[in-house]
Amino acid sequence: xxxxxxxxxxxxxxxxxxxxxxxxxxxxxxxxxxxxxPQAFGMMRDLGLxxxxxxxxxxxxxxxxPTDQVAEPYRDPLAQAxxxxxxxxxxxxxxxxxxxxxxxxxxxHIVGPxxxxxxxxxxxxxxxxxTSTHGAFGAVAFGIxxxxxxxxxxxxxxxxxxxxxxxxxxxxxxxxxVYAKDVILHIxxxxxxxxxxxxxxxYGGEVFDRFTMxxxxxxxxxxxxxxxxxxxxxxxxxxxxxxxxxxxxxxxAAWNEAVARWKSFASDxxxxxDDVVTINGADIxxxxxxxxxxxxxxSIVEAVPDPATAKGVDEKSSIEEALxxxxxxxxxxxxxxxxxVAFIGSCTNGRLSDFQEVARFVKGRKVAAGVKAIAVPxxxxxxxxxxxxxxxxxLSEAGFEWRAxxxxxxxxxxxxxxxxxxxxxxxxxxxxxxxQGSPTGRTLLMSPLMVAAAAVTGAVADAREVFAVN
Amino acid sequence: MALEKITxxxxxxxxxxxxxxxxxxxxxxxxxxxxxxxxxxxGLFYDVRKNADGTDxxxxxxxxxxxxxxxxxxxxNFGCGSSREHAPQAIQKYGFKAVVAExxxxxxxxxxxxxxxxxxxxxxxxxxxxxxxxxKNPATEVVIDVVKQEIRFAGQTVKxxxxxxxxxxxxxxxxxxxxxxLDGVPAVKTTAAKLPYxxx
Numbered sequence: 001x002x003x004x005x006x007x008x009x010x011x012x013x014x015x016x017x018x019x020x021x022x023x024x025x026x027x028x029x030x031x032x033x034x035x036x037x038p039q040a041f042g043m044m045r046d047l048g049l050x051x052x053x054x055x056x057x058x059x060x061x062x063x064x065x066p067t068d069q070v071a072e073p074y075r076d077p078l079a080q081a082x083x084x085x086x087x088x089x090x091x092x093x094x095x096x097x098x099x100x101x102x103x104x105x106x107x108x109h110i111v112g113p114x115x116x117x118x119x120x121x122x123x124x125x126x127x128x129x130x131t132s133t134h135g136a137f138g139a140v141a142f143g144i145x146x147x148x149x150x151x152x153x154x155x156x157x158x159x160x161x162x163x164x165x166x167x168x169x170x171x172x173x174x175x176x177x178v179y180a181k182d183v184i185l186h187i188x189x190x191x192x193x194x195x196x197x198x199x200x201x202x203y204g205g206e207v208f209d210r211f212t213m214x215x216x217x218x219x220x221x222x223x224x225x226x227x228x229x230x231x232x233x234x235x236x237x238x239x240x241x242x243x244x245x246x247x248x249x250x251x252x253a254a255w256n257e258a259v260a261r262w263k264s265f266a267s268d269x270x271x272x273x274d275d276v277v278t279i280n281g282a283d284i285x286x287x288x289x290x291x292x293x294x295x296x297x298x299s300i301v302e303a304v305p306d307p308a309t310a311k312g313v314d315e316k317s318s319i320e321e322a323l324x325x326x327x328x329x330x331x332x333x334x335x336x337x338x339x340x341v342a343f344i345g346s347c348t349n350g351r352l353s354d355f356q357e358v359a360r361f362v363k364g365r366k367v368a369a370g371v372k373a374i375a376v377p378x379x380x381x382x383x384x385x386x387x388x389x390x391x392x393x394x395l396s397e398a399g400f401e402w403r404a405x406x407x408x409x410x411x412x413x414x415x416x417x418x419x420x421x422x423x424x425x426x427x428x429x430x431x432x433x434x435x436q437g438s439p440t441g442r443t444l445l446m447s448p449l450m451v452a453a454a455a456v457t458g459a460v461a462d463a464r465e466v467f468a469v470n
Numbered sequence: 471m472a473l474e475k476i477t478x479x480x481x482x483x484x485x486x487x488x489x490x491x492x493x494x495x496x497x498x499x500x501x502x503x504x505x506x507x508x509x510x511x512x513g514l515f516y517d518v519r520k521n522a523d524g525t526d527x528x529x530x531x532x533x534x535x536x537x538x539x540x541x542x543x544x545x546x547n548f549g550c551g552s553s554r555e556h557a558p559q560a561i562q563k564y565g566f567k568a569v570v571a572e573x574x575x576x577x578x579x580x581x582x583x584x585x586x587x588x589x590x591x592x593x594x595x596x597x598x599x600x601x602x603x604x605x606k607n608p609a610t611e612v613v614i615d616v617v618k619q620e621i622r623f624a625g626q627t628v629k630x631x632x633x634x635x636x637x638x639x640x641x642x643x644x645x646x647x648x649x650x651x652l653d654g655v656p657a658v659k660t661t662a663a664k665l666p667y668x669x670x
Contacts, residue, residue, distance in 0.1 A: 018654075019642070022647075024658075028665060122665075122667055145581035145584065146559075159651065193547060224551075254666075258666070413500065430492075434498055
């Protein structure tokens with residue numbers, strides 16, 4: 001019987017059925033970071049447990065690292081304590097740690113792929129909801145809580161109920177100036193922030209076939225913002241070309257065997273999907289959020305919704321709540337909304353191609369007066385690649401602060417935070433109330449090039465016009 | 471490890487209304503800078519509960535009449551966003567033993583179950599009914615019956631769904647799966663042996 005990638009990976013990793021009907025699922029790759037793992041290591045010590053597969057466990061530090069200070073100790077003693085704790089736990093349990101000194105540190109969802117640790121047909125777990133990113137490689141990747149981190153550390157498995165699979169086809173071609181970020185914001189806007197509950201999303205269609213791995217990662221990254229615990233793209237030649245030669249990729253004779261095995265995991269023609277959604281790529285425009293969840297998005301040419309025209313009381317109250325927080329006027333165009341901060345980075349859009357695209361268009365332009373603009377590479381390797389190409393100089397000359405690798409202003413567990421009710425054009429993934437560090441701070445999610453357009457004009461703008469993209 | 475069999479939760483309730491209440495709202499990121507979960511209770515809903523100077527904002531959890539509530543009522547898609555277990559930990563450390571909402575985000579739901587916090591889904595109308603009873607008399611005793619999947623309060627009974635795997639885990643005292651997962655370790659080795667990327 002034809003099977004989807006999700007089913008094949010699930011079946012290959014299912015250890016047994018537990019008493020409550022859930023599956024004990026083998027997690028082949030466990031990624032950890034400093035925020036959600038210290039308590040898990042504490043539980044391990046309390047229970048006297050050992051890490052089952054230290055060779056399949058990889059650590060890095062991303063959320064708390066300052067991007068304007070490389071030397072330790074950090075100014076924030078709590079951040080330093082978390083750093084020290086992770087170092088100590090990795091040493092104690094024999095876990096590979098991509099510490100800053102290795103030159104390979106970065107956001108965990110950028111490090112895994114660039115090291116070749118993220119591979120097709122595998123299961124991956126990490127105590128971070130954006131673990132869905134790794135699905136870009138045809139892996140089944142789950143964000144988990146700290147007690148589950150303990151479970152995976154101790155047994156290399158976790159208890160999980162099987163997900164349903166929704167196939168999302170994006171057909172045709174994207175228009176110029178429309179990016180992977182717009183595709184996922186459009187999908188979330190269309191299916192809703194909880195539309196994916198209980199599902200893994202399988203993304204496909206011509207648009208995904210043409211996408212680079214970095215574009216696929218941007219989309220899979222935000223699956224969780226649509227409520228889907230996992231999202232993936234079937235592995236193909238693009239996937240294999242990306243992985244070839246990476247530090248943890250199979251080598252020599254093992255490479256061909258691995259590619260053959262990886263191909264076998266791709267969804268079979270005619271397999272069963274629990275749901276199928278088709279989106280025409282040409283219908284997707286540069287998209288911007290106006291509200292307080294990632295589903296509250298509109299195209300750059302649309303107006304901010306008016307609660308008076310809402311469908312039903314639910315939508316009306318959610319629009320009202322969002323507009324009150326965002327201090328936006330109903331019915332006003334989103335274009336022209338003044339911004340205070342521009343942030344390019346995060347596990348969604350902090351990769352080489354993001355900075356290449358921005359640098360290509362901002363070269364010779366200047367960040368508008370009064371706008372604080374920061375560009376934060378997602379990893380030390382991304383930083384080095386950008387610096388080798390001189391992108392850091394182009395961005396710096398344009399008025400962006402070029403920072404060291406980390407999560408930065410995506411979630412404000414480090415010194416990069418909004419102040420007061422600043423409005424931030426952000427390439428990150430969440431626009432929740434207070435997300436960027438100020439309880440009244442405001443976030444508009446958009447693609448990196450749209451952030452750049454906002455940065456140089458000082459207001460939300462259509463990048464296609466600002467940079468003559470056509 | 472013998473775990474408590476969680477068949478029902480009885481206590482007073484408080485309603486924090488709203489849909490899509492996300493994990494950043496439940497516990498702002500700055501409270502995640504910790505290496506134990508012990509003091510998370512004070513950060514629960516902090517930015518919607520407190521002003522910058524630490525004084526109270528109008529919020530149900532700040533009202534004296536709802537103090538001591540152990541059941542949290544809310545709207546749809548509760549707990550969306552991050553996988554941070556800090557969110558259910560903060561809810562538990564604050565003193566809540568169960569959450570009733572129209573629906574729950576997936577990861578949050580799983581995290582709660584693993585901590586022995588039943589997440590019961592009820593209809594909007596029924597949650598409004600419970601909230602109205604609690605509003606009228608905050609001392610109203612609310613019973614979440616996990617076995618019968620119903621909520622009893624002020625002489626009324628409404629339907630509540632606790633998904634099967636979670637219900638089984640709670641009522642049979644196996645909501646923390648570590649014991650069972652450890653029992654499966656020999657079988658894990660068999661599965662791992664068939665996966666080249668795991669064995670190398």
